[in-house]
Amino acid sequence: MKIICSRNSLLKSLNISMRAVPSHTTMDILECILIDASSNILKFITNDMDLGIETIVEGHIEEKGIAAIDAKIFYEIIRKLPDNDVRIVVDENFNTTITCEKARFQISARSGEDFSYLPIVDRDRCITISQFTLKELIRQTIFSISAGDSNPLMTGELFEIRSNILRVVSLDGHRISMRIIHLEKDYENEKVIIPGKSLVEMSKILSGEIDETVTLYFSDNHVLFELENTMVVSRLIEGEYFRIDQMISNEYDTKITVNKKDFMDCIDRSSLLVRESEKKPLIMRVSDDQMDLLMDSSMGRMNEEIDIVKEGKDILIGFNPRYFNDALRVINDEEITVFMVNPKAPCFIKDEKGSYFYLILPVNINQNQYA
């Protein structure tokens, strides 16, 4: 195999391919990048068995062939080369020579015979959205997946399509994050659970441009994300997702509207006094036109008043401040509205047009202590 590519086009493709190279694995071949120059199109393929990426590389094939190279070393070499043409030659014994200007690297490659190619996903069930939208949907929900493996369903996100509505949901047992967007046309109903890890990597590959699109193809076990020169395939999580609609209610006894930045700054300050191990709740004391925020820990005490607009009953309720901040951070509105029922029932943050819904469970507090 003989190929010539500019250092920058190699690096551009590698930045995508590296997303599916595991940092630790017992299978050597997964740490490799497959350079596929067997046709007229040069491709890099990586696959960590959860996520597989195939991306087209700009360059010139002088002699066809296939080789698997240790991805990390290859990436480091390309990264450190000057910005000029790079020539990669692999001989019949898979000795690989990489030259650029006066620098010459010799490393060994492998045949790639044992490499796992991407699973085939039929291209019949799909939706197309902008890369910006998908990147935002992931960012605005990914924080409330569960890291632990106690329940595999919680480590992924529900992507649910009902005619022209896409709903993305994540939950970890303490909170639910939901984002809803309208699609440009009607699609068939779909319901898949995509691993959170795949979505994190995918969001790093997405350009974030509104005028670039991504198409998602669904099969029973996989989802394929198709970009202009790149295909990303992720396995799906098996099982029936939680019945979200049963957990969501629109009833409330207290409704408060508050400036998001003031609220966040205050939560931020209250968190100073909480050590990770302590799990002290942030107390919210809601009365007419004013919310008193209170934090009491072994380190000290903080309180602060915030102006609000209130409808309904007064309430004294406690929350894990981090859960509130996680949700507020990804809401783009200047003012947010929080709906509460009682000190033991979940509260929810949602907008009028129904584009987001964040549910947070309160922490049990001694009502008398703060009355």
Place this chain on the structure above:
Amino acid sequence: MKIICSRNSLLKSLNISMRAVPSHTTMDILECILIDASSNILKFITNDMDLGIETIVEGHIEEKGIAAIDAKIFYEIIRKLPDNDVRIVVDENFNTTITCEKARFQISARSGEDFSYLPIVDRDRCITISQFTLKELIRQTIFSISAGDSNPLMTGELFEIRSNILRVVSLDGHRISMRIIHLEKDYENEKVIIPGKSLVEMSKILSGEIDETVTLYFSDNHVLFELENTMVVSRLIEGEYFRIDQMISNEYDTKITVNKKDFMDCIDRSSLLVRESEKKPLIMRVSDDQMDLLMDSSMGRMNEEIDIVKEGKDILIGFNPRYFNDALRVINDEEITVFMVNPKAPCFIKDEKGSYFYLILPVNINQNQYA
């Protein structure tokens, strides 16, 4: 005690004071910052027993007093406050209230009776240089102190004054770094060893401005750095420093001049193939007008030619590439000159005007293998 300061002036002073707060200690009081409002000047004092800092804080004292507050919590609180006036009130039981706009923190302070004030350093033996110069001197030598405690002398830097010359030296057994500057006037001879850790912290406090000065006062056990509003006192390392002049020679058999950036890029690339544990040498094969750099490791092989100007004999010599890069990184010249004697003798990099001198010991290599 009652004081009022702007949040930004508190933060500015804290950023200096925090440099002498240890991250781990068994003595609680060292984790505190002493707020000294006992006179008309408001001061913050911190002291980790190696390094002590006293800095003047801009602000208004309403009621005099002294209190010691947990430095980390205090710093975090101030950092998260809005940019406005901050009022700090400590009552007779050392309950401390910090208020800013509507935010109110209550934490406990201590009397500070057991606080260690800064040692007194007589102001008779001193030199004055620009903050920029001191910052540069530290940056250009600090990398070759020894981290280990095998020999305490190696964990510090020699500051040696001989009439109008200041020489700063560090060494770790594999290399020596030396910087020489001319002072504006003649001073008495001094020879002190300042702990590397103190210099690292000091260089973060220095502004890096040419027109701001720092005065160093020397006593038998301490050095005092005096800036406009800040005093930093460091203990000195006891003992007789190594006899540097005996280690330095000006004789050579090979002299090469090379473009610094080309040389560094090439060393950088060769280091890719070296795992931390392997310690593979970088081979330099010097012949007329050309130097061949070669790296051979379990991961692969790299070689590259660089143009040089050579005087004297050909040579084949091996080095730890990191030691070379560390020195080249802090030399501001575009071209550098390396002097070599033989494959087992130290090489040195120095400039004509004698402002720097870097000595590096070679690694033993099998001459036949690379001949």
